[in-house]
Amino acid sequence: MDARLSVRARGIGKCFGDVVALDGIDLDVAPGRVHGLVGPNGAGKTTLLGLLLGLAAADSGRLEILGTPVGRTLAAPDGVAGFVDGPGLYPSLTARQNLAALAALRGGDARTQRIDDVLDQVGLTDVADDRTRGFSLGMRQRLGLAAALLAEPRLLVLDEPSNGLDPAGKRHVHGVLGRLAADGAAVVLSSHRMDDLEALCDDITILAAGRGVFSGPLDKLASENRELDYRLRTSDAPAARRLAAATAGVRLVDDAGPRPGAAAGIVVRAQTPALDELVARLVRSGVAVRELTPVVSPLEAAFLALTAPQEDGG
Template sequence: MDAPLAVRARGIDQSFGEVVALDGVELTVPAGQIHGLVGPNGAGKTTLLGLLLGLAVADSGSLEILGTPVGRALAVPEGVAGFVDGPGLYPSLTARQNLAALAALRGDKAMARSIDDVLDQVGLTDVANDRTRGFSLGMRQRLGLAAALLAKPRLLILDEPSNGLDPSGKKQVYGVLQRLAADGTAVVLSSHRMDDVEALCSEVTILATGRVAFSGPLGKLAGEIRELDYRIVTSDPAAARKVAGDTDGLRIGGGQDSGVLVVSGPVPVLDELVKRLVQADIAVRELSPLVSPLEAAFLALTEVETDR
């Protein structure tokens, strides 16, 4: 049976004066899915995240959050949490005091009892009693996530959650989000980083100039690009270049002076090249795209949308 929907948006329009921020946007996110929202600056991502958090209401279209129709601002149901444009914190308070203030505003004693747990989940236990004015960007992002976790969300909305995170912090945040999704929480995250999207998201929506350029599984998105540039490192660069030159349908690019062969062509042709290299007793030590399939598809789709 299909998972219940955490978000169902149909024909969402939003304008600010003469500026069209969202134009007929459709978005479907089932429970338990981590859904990526990506696009160039000004594409409408922040506007859409604000609608999902109930910070504004669309000019037209329909929006259901956790099965509840939302027709006015601040009317999203319980179970929605997150932040847009970075978390709002009290700089003169410690991390623990910030979370305690949030729990007090909600009047939720169970939330207050969870403070130490969420601080531990995001890796801030050691700085729990430090004032947040001295926090780095990554620490503030993690504290914002901790604040969202206090609400035990069924829908979590995050804007650039890995901003400022070192590799250890990123791994910790990834783990939190993956555990939430495994427990049935839907996560919608906006990110400019394709590695975040590839590591976390099963589906992605790409916005360009307020329109949906693509929405669906990552595998389908990568399939939109038929040819990529690949770097090939072999045991004999000169011989590999000759084999590549004799392979029909393959184009040889720059970068040869470093001993790295750069080629582009359809996947079946690349498969044929690898086969020929092996037959020529040339070891293939590396074969990797210069740009990930996801990033290449993103660039192609957003350029097409922008040119319309």
């Protein structure tokens, strides 16, 4: 096992009766990285997060967390914190009292200064003395993150941390996770929100039916051998259309021409090298490129392609 990794899993299997939740999963998570888990409902994301938090034990395979081999006991090594299926809170207690109770249960630091610090990090200072029974989903998610931060984790494991967050809450959570990774902690999170994963994650693992169908750096999903649709807006749509049609490897997806009053734009389908060539031709021809964005993000396109049901060719 590689002691430099925060998580190293090889061939992890987990069944619940006749249901195979995880089937030979490999996972590497390095310190200072944010690693996202994505997959359809029932793909095994929550089960895998539970293994990392010591809430369940694998039936097969090898798992090492923070340099410690994990066996069949339900326990996680020191330095691991997080939640799955939402944080558990005492609804009759305030946010501050919830954190103080948790710190006391852990035998850790329950001093007000530390609690106030994590509440500030997640943007809950103004409601610190409100009872949590009145908290929204997003506020409960942020308080769960604050509880995890009390442990000063070297591995933070979160299940759908952006659930219910408004833009301000999302900004707080993204900032916290980014700072943790910058300070050397490893973060593993699941989400159905592709925009969150693309904004936060360095690495992605895509699960489908309990198996890993991709794992690696996020930018690898936009590799040069994958065609994507791009929305292209320029200063001269007719010229852009002609140049796109004449560029090898570029196909016009939307060639109906600009509608009256609409912005001058087209949709093209291309791999990265062909798209680069088209942009170079536009610039040489004096056509200004005002927007070039994927119609569907590289992560979402890869997710749809890799998790689509396979048709039986027989």
